[in-house]
Amino acid sequence: MASVGNPGQQRPENVSQAGTGPIRSSILERPVQFLRGVGPHRAKILAEMGIQTVADLVMYFPFRFEEQPRPQTIESLRLDEPATVIGRVESVKSRRGCGRFGPSVLNVILRDGTGRMRVTWFNADYLSDRIQRGQVLRVFGKVGVEGDLGQLTNPKVEWLDSDDDPADWDFGRLVPIYRACGHLASGQIARIVASVLDEAVAVISEPLPAWLLRRRELPSRGTAITAMHRPQTLEEIAPARRRLAYEELLLMQLAVTLRRGWAARNLQAPPLPTSEKVNLRIRRRFPFALTESQNRVIREIVADLARTRPMTRLLQGDVGSGKTVVALYAALVTVANHRQCAILAPTEVLASQHHASIEKYLAGSRVRRCLLTGRTAKAARRQALDAIARGEMDLVVGTQALLETTICFPSLGLVIVDEQHKFGVIQRATLKNTPLAGETTGPPAVPHYLVMTATPIPRTLSMTVFGDLDVSVIDKLPPGRQPITTRMITPRQEPDAWSAVRRRIASGDQAYVVYPLVEESDALDLKAATAEVDRVAHELLPGTRVGLLHGRMKKHEKATVMQDFIEHRLDVLVSTTVIEVGVDVPNATIMVVQHAERYGLSALHQLRGRVGRGSKPSACLLMSEGRGGLAARRLKVLCQTTDGFKIAEEDLALRGPGELLGTRQHGFPEFLVANLVEDVDLLMKARDDAARIVREDAGLRRPHHVVLKAELRRKFRDKIALIDVG
Numbered sequence: 250m251a252s253v254g255n256p257g258q259q260r261p262e263n264v265s266q267a268g269t270g271p272i273r274s275s276i277l278e279r280p281v282q283f284l285r286g287v288g289p290h291r292a293k294i295l296a297e298m299g300i301q302t303v304a305d306l307v308m309y310f311p312f313r314f315e316e317q318p319r320p321q322t323i324e325s326l327r328l329d330e331p332a333t334v335i336g337r338v339e340s341v342k343s344r345r346g347c348g349r350f351g352p353s354v355l356n357v358i359l360r361d362g363t364g365r366m367r368v369t370w371f372n373a374d375y376l377s378d379r380i381q382r383g384q385v386l387r388v389f390g391k392v393g394v395e396g397d398l399g400q401l402t403n404p405k406v407e408w409l410d411s412d413d414d415p416a417d418w419d420f421g422r423l424v425p426i427y428r429a430c431g432h433l434a435s436g437q438i439a440r441i442v443a444s445v446l447d448e449a450v451a452v453i454s455e456p457l458p459a460w461l462l463r464r465r466e467l468p469s470r471g472t473a474i475t476a477m478h479r480p481q482t483l484e485e486i487a488p489a490r491r492r493l494a495y496e497e498l499l500l501m502q503l504a505v506t507l508r509r510g511w512a513a514r515n516l517q518a519p520p521l522p523t524s525e526k527v528n529l530r531i532r533r534r535f536p537f538a539l540t541e542s543q544n545r546v547i548r549e550i551v552a553d554l555a556r557t558r559p560m561t562r563l564l565q566g567d568v569g570s571g572k573t574v575v576a577l578y579a580a581l582v583t584v585a586n587h588r589q590c591a592i593l594a595p596t597e598v599l600a601s602q603h604h605a606s607i608e609k610y611l612a613g614s615r616v617r618r619c620l621l622t623g624r625t626a627k628a629a630r631r632q633a634l635d636a637i638a639r640g641e642m643d644l645v646v647g648t649q650a651l652l653e654t655t656i657c658f659p660s661l662g663l664v665i666v667d668e669q670h671k672f673g674v675i676q677r678a679t680l681k682n683t684p685l686a687g688e689t690t691g692p693p694a695v696p697h698y699l700v701m702t703a704t705p706i707p708r709t710l711s712m713t714v715f716g717d718l719d720v721s722v723i724d725k726l727p728p729g730r731q732p733i734t735t736r737m738i739t740p741r742q743e744p745d746a747w748s749a750v751r752r753r754i755a756s757g758d759q760a761y762v763v764y765p766l767v768e769e770s771d772a773l774d775l776k777a778a779t780a781e782v783d784r785v786a787h788e789l790l791p792g793t794r795v796g797l798l799h800g801r802m803k804k805h806e807k808a809t810v811m812q813d814f815i816e817h818r819l820d821v822l823v824s825t826t827v828i829e830v831g832v833d834v835p836n837a838t839i840m841v842v843q844h845a846e847r848y849g850l851s852a853l854h855q856l857r858g859r860v861g862r863g864s865k866p867s868a869c870l871l872m873s874e875g876r877g878g879l880a881a882r883r884l885k886v887l888c889q890t891t892d893g894f895k896i897a898e899e900d901l902a903l904r905g906p907g908e909l910l911g912t913r914q915h916g917f918p919e920f921l922v923a924n925l926v927e928d929v930d931l932l933m934k935a936r937d938d939a940a941r942i943v944r945e946d947a948g949l950r951r952p953h954h955v956v957l958k959a960e961l962r963r964k965f966r967d968k969i970a971l972i973d974v975g
Contacts, residue, residue, distance in 0.1 A: 276448050277304040285444055286437070294431045306442060307449045308921055310477045311425035314486070317389045317405075319421045324363035326392045326399045333389045334401070335409065335418055336361040343377045353377075358398075359386060366399040373403070385409040387418065405436070423480055442478055450475055456960040457496060458953040461938060467492040494923035495931045502932075502939035503957075504965050509561075510947060518559035518697050519662050521586040523551050531581045534610045535574060542725040543571050549721050550579050553697065554663070560697035566723035567893040568703045568858025573606055575723065576665050579699055584616050584643045588662025591696075592646045597622045597804055598811055599667065602833055604646040621647035621656075624804050661696045703855060703893075733861040735888045737845075737881070738872045746841065746870050747789050753839045754793050754820050758865065761840040762823045763856055765847045781843075782823045793820040800825060826852060835863030845871035846880035850900040853887055902926045 281300055282292035292301075300306050320335045336359030343355045355376055357368040368388055370376055380386070390404030409418060427438040450471045455462075462469065468476070468488060476489035532539070539547070546564065553560035566572040580590040594600035604620040611618065619633045619642055636642040638657040645651065645658075700718060738746045750760050762785055779797065786795040796810045796819040814822045815834055822837075826848075840860045845853060853871070861867035871884050886899045925932070942954070949958035 275452055276445065277302065277307075277452060279303050281306055281441070284441060286441055291433060291437075291441075294433045298428075298430045303445055303449050307446060307453075307474055307478070309427065309438070309442070310922070311427050311439075313426045314423040314480070314483065315426055316483075317422050317424055319419060320387065322363040323359070323361050323366045323399065326366070328392055328394060328399075330392055331390065332392050332401075333387065333421070334359065334361070334366065335385065335387050335415075336366070337411070338380060338382050338384045338386060339365065341377075341380055341382055355380070357386075359388070366401070367395055368401050368404060368406075369395075370403055376406075379408075380406075383411075385411045389424075423483065425478055446475065446478055454956045454960075456957045457499070458957065460953075465495060465934065465938075467495060470496065490922055491928075491931065494920075494928050495935060497920050497923040498928065498932050498935035499939055500961055500964055502935045503942065503961055506939045506943045507947075507949075507961075510943060512561070513558055516559050516695050517557045518695055519586070519588060519660075520557050521554040521583055521588060521662055521697065523555070523582050523585065527582065527585045530585075531578055534577075534581070534614070537727070539574065540571065540723075540725050540727055542723045543575055546575055546721040546723055547578055549719070550575070550699065551582065553719070554579065554582055559695050560663075560699065561718050562699050563718040563720045564699060564701045564723070565720065566701070566703060567726070567891075568855060569726055569862055570703075570723040571727050572667075572701050572703065572723060573603065574610075576667075576699065576701055577607060577610060579663060580644055580665065581616070583663040583697075586662060588660050589637070589640065589642065589658050590644050590663045590665065591651055591658065591661060592644070592665045592667070593651055594646070594648055594667045597624060597648055598807065600646055600648045601808065603667070606833075607644065607646065616643050617641060618644040618646070621645055621650050622804075623648065623650055624808065625650070663697045663699065665699045665701065667701045703858065731861055731864060731866045733857055733867045733869055733891060735857060735869045735871065735891075737884050737888055738870050740874060743872060746872070749868070749870070750839055750841060751790060751793075753868075754790065757836075758838040759814065759817065759819070759834060759836050760790075760821045761837060761856075761859060762821060763840065763842045764823070764825060765844050785821060785823055790821055795819065795821045795823060798822055798824040826856065833862055834859070836865075838863070838865045838867040840867075840869045841872060842869065843872050844874075845884055846873045850883055850887060850896050851893075853884075854891075854893055854896050857887070857891075 280292065280302060281287050281295050282289055284303070284306075287295070295301070295306070298309065300309055317333050318331065320333045323334060323336065326332050326334070339358040339360045341355070341357050343353065345353045353372055353374050355370040355373055357370075357380055359366050359368055368386075385408070387407040387409055388401055388404040390401035393400045393402060405424070425435075425439050425442075427435045427442075429435050429438070453471045453474065455470050457467070457470070461467075467473075470492070473489040473492040476485045477493065480486050480489070550560070550562060550564075553562055564572055564575060566575075576592065580592065583590040592600075592603055594603055600620065600622050604618075607618060617636070619636070621630065621633055625633065633642065633645075634656060637645060638659065640659045650656075754760060762781075764781060779799070782795060782797045786793065796813055798807060798810045798814075802810075810819070810822070813819045814837075817836060837860050840857065842848070842853065842856060848856070857869040860869060871887065873880060873884060883899070886896060890896065923931070942949070942957075946954055949955075949961070
């Protein structure tokens with residue numbers, strides 16, 4: 250094994266020593282390919298790890314440290330305990346097992362002043378030419394025994410200078426362990442980092458103002474980065490990590506605050522006031538009284554719409570809480586002010602569902618409305634586009650088809666986006682930042698913006714991913730909704746579970762059976778929807794009408810199957826998670842989720858919300874082969890509560906923000922250090938500090954904010970212009 254070196258004793262290399270690549274204005278900008286020991290092949294592996302420059306490299310931190318104790322004498326070694334030994338090589342022997350490709354064995358005898366020991370490496374051909382008689386080695390490993398000698402097998406090794414004072418070797422150390430990738434081991438990454446760390450830290454700028462470092466009792470950035478890679482004690486790591494986590498959170502909060510302030514100063518929206526007459530006309534459209542929770546949210550939205558400052562509001566509501574009714578109320582306020590409203594949904598199924606609900610509530614209304622999706626016939630599409638462009642279409646419901654540049658909204662007053670995290674940032678910005686035709690004076694005019702999600706978002710996540718949005722929460726379900734009973738089903742309990750499904754269907758109810766894959770995978774031992782649909786129809790639920798729905802089907806096929814299920818021409822819908830959002834079939838009262846341990850908790854909560862939408866008691870059966878551990882703990886949470894926010898908090902703790910909302914694909918900057926579960930206190934401090942900085946220096950023009958502003962630009966680049974769309 251190659252030497253990991255002593256990070257604390259590495260000498261910094263100058264630019265000319267570090268590589269032969271092009272000279273950049275800063276060592277931090279240098280491609281890692283030109284560092285000693287990297288080259289094109291390793292640079293490619295590092296790039297896959299997100300490391301392209303020296304700046305990226307020094308921000309790639311160890312995930313743990315291995316404590317190597319101070320050296321001890323050979324005579325004092327104790328069996329089965331880790332030990333560090335320094336000795337001189339007395340002999341070196343290598344041999345290979347049977348055949349050309351048999352295992353190789355390298356045996357070294359080390360001697361110190363107290364005795365001899367054996368050191369053995371298996372399949373370490375690269376060491377055979379490096380270890381020679383007379384060298385002084387420092388080795389670390391677990392002590393074993395062979396014959397009458399103590400032995401270390403495959404230990405870590407470091408070459409020492411035999412001319413040095415042995416007293417200088419008498420120290421313990423913390424060895425950084427990096428997450429490896431491909432054929433690049435932790436020790437190799439450690440050497441690459443160590444070769445350039447001192448030089449990089451010497452030119453790292455401090456982005457945080459001195460007063461902020463003092464106020465929060467934080468070390469400098471350079472000190473923190475050094476301590477993260479080569480701490481002298483384990484106690485140094487926590488304050489270093491806290492410093493870097495705080496910086497990440499502060500930059501995010503600054504970006505959100507600055508963008509929000511910029512929008513308030515530079516954009517305006519058409520005021521859309523309401524009146525008691527309009528309010529009563531809208532409410533008469535609903536055949537039920539709205540809940541107090543819905544009324545509270547409507548008051549918040551109506552107040553926003555009446556202003557010239559563009560509304561940017563996040564409407565959170567658990568599955569079945571009545572978000573669609575609130576959204577339609579806002580849409581009708583917009584139409585009452587002679588403005589257009591666009592409702593954007595992520596799938597055709599959900600768009601069609603919204604349109605069907607709107608048609609039900611607006612039957613006989615003079616509101617001009619249409620549905621625009623990829624399935625819309627060419628002639629109907631052309632007719633709808635012309636009507637929209639002439640301002641003769643008041644309310645438009647659609648999918649990504651609404652994002653096409655050929656669509657012109659001359660008087661767009663409100664954009665409503667459902668399950669907005671399922672759209673990319675650029676897609677959402679297309680409609681949100683649509684300039685309004687005819688608005689030529691004053692600041693640029695844009696529509697108001699309402700985001701809806703049935704995915705409960707923990708507070709810490711909403712402050713980062715959606716930090717610039719005002720948040721409204723519908724926290725009560727409409728009366729009459731029956732609770733959903735959720736149970737974990739073990740393989741032994743499956744026959745009884747299927748009997749329960751058959752009884753439901755016999756009584757006239759309908760059922761969902763959900764699988765995580767479309768087709769069977771050799772890599773994953775999972776039952777797949779396409780492979781299991783016949784088994785469901787003929788073995789598990791014989792005599793029932795079974796349909797199949799998955800994302801790879803053609804659009805018209807999906808629509809046909811879904812319509813058959815809605816109109817009860819099918820008893821059972823075998824599906825993938827394409828039904829996760831928006832499907833509303835009140836007669837479906839039971840759901841079976843196969844391989845439930847494969848889903849995130851929030852996804853399971855969304856799936857569960859497809860039942861319990863009528864007045865009948867409903868059930869969700871989570872079939873899992875996981876018999877304990879993390880899988881059982883996760884599913885137990887779902888069985889114990891229907892509170893989406895509690896479930897989302899647990900999901901955030903277990904899986905992280907990127908997985909919870911799919912934001913890794915949608916423009917959300919990953920945190921390298923900060924943790925939204927552990928660092929809530931830091932997030933609150935960062936939010937307060939960002940607000941103070943922007944309040945005192947909105948343009949970040951003061952000298953002590955110049956570096957902070959540069960770091961903000963570097964981190965977010967093009968994303969900063971899109972932060973106001975999530």
